[in-house]
Amino acid sequence: MIDTTATTPLVRLTDCDKHYGNIVALKDVSLDASAGEITCVLGDNGAGKSTLIKIIAGVHQHDAGRYEVEGRSVRFKSPREALERGIATVYQDLAVVPLMPVWRNFFLGSEARKGVGPFSRLDIGFMRRTTKTELLNMGIDLRDVDQPIGTLSGGERQCVAIARAVYFGAKVLILDEPTAALGVKQAGVVLHYIVQARERGLGVIFITHNPHHAYPVGDRFLLLNRGRSIAYHAKNEISREELTGLMAGGAELEQLSHELERAGTADAQLQHVAEELEREAAQVEKERK
Ligand SMILES: Nc1ncnc2c1ncn2[C@@H]1O[C@H](COP(=O)(O)OP(=O)(O)OP(=O)(O)O)[C@@H](O)[C@H]1O
Ligand SMILES: [Mg+2]
Secondary structure, three states, X not given: OOOOOOOOOOEEEEEEEEEEOOEEEEEEEEEEEOOOEEEEEEEOOOOOHHHHHHHHOOOOOOOEEXXXXXXXXXXXXXXXXXXXXXXXXXXXXXXOOOOOEHHHHHOXXXXXXXXXXXXXEEOHHHHHHHHHHHHHHOOOOOOOOOOEHHHOOHHHHHHHHHHHHHHOOOOEEEEEOXXXXXXXXXXXXXXXXXXXXXXXXXXXXXXXXXXXXXXXXXXXXXXXXXXXXXXXXXXXXXXXXXHHHHHHOHHHXXXXXXXXXXXXXXXXXXXXXXXXXXHHHHHHHHHHO
């Protein structure tokens, strides 16, 4: 377990619960996100990952437990309140306007203006220049910030969203599965910018299904399974193999193979599947040791 007493983290959840009616989406979940660190949240579909970040981002409120920002207990009523405290979220389905230029999307909702009162107008030159430099600062060299954002690749769009959050002063950057829909190369590019955000001193919360994306960049790892925390470790406490094994749910695979075996002795095909699963479970178990 991680020693959480040393410094005050930017975000701290302690024993948080969240119910949707009868469904327990989170139970006794704790997590820290500190400046200059990447906290990874891993888990299968329905594990509670999105629920967790929605609490942090002010979309939902926790039912029990404590949520603190920079050491002070909070209960955000809206994402706007979280944003005002420097907590920015990049959702997987990025809220962009595909036909608008990159710079327009970069400043969407926070347009720069020049002049005062009724004579003020958009400061297009400033927004263009700033978008260009901010992207360059993150190492992204776009040919043309006037091109519609819809013409960028999924990875590039994620990067623009990250650069935007950094520019508008985010302290905590939450990324919900930013690499899920990407190929290996583009995922690599996005991982690079996640590291870049950490280098600039942000606390990053990185949600993913993929231990191979999480392990190389993460400083700490929270594993959720059906709303419960099954592991929470600093990087030096867990190996890539252990993390992968926990994700693959070695024990669950084994259980499933036994059940299939019992149900499927008469069915040759099922038998075959059961054997496959057994081999896979044995492999996972082996990698874990
Ligand atoms: N608004 C809601 N109303 C009712 N149940 C919900 C709601 N949102 C989530 N749930 C349930 O809570 C549980 C956790 O869901 P959550 O979306 O947090 O999982 P997740 O880890 O993000 O999954 P995925 O990997 O599929 O995105 C699931 O059982 C889900 O069906
Ligand atoms: Mg989700």
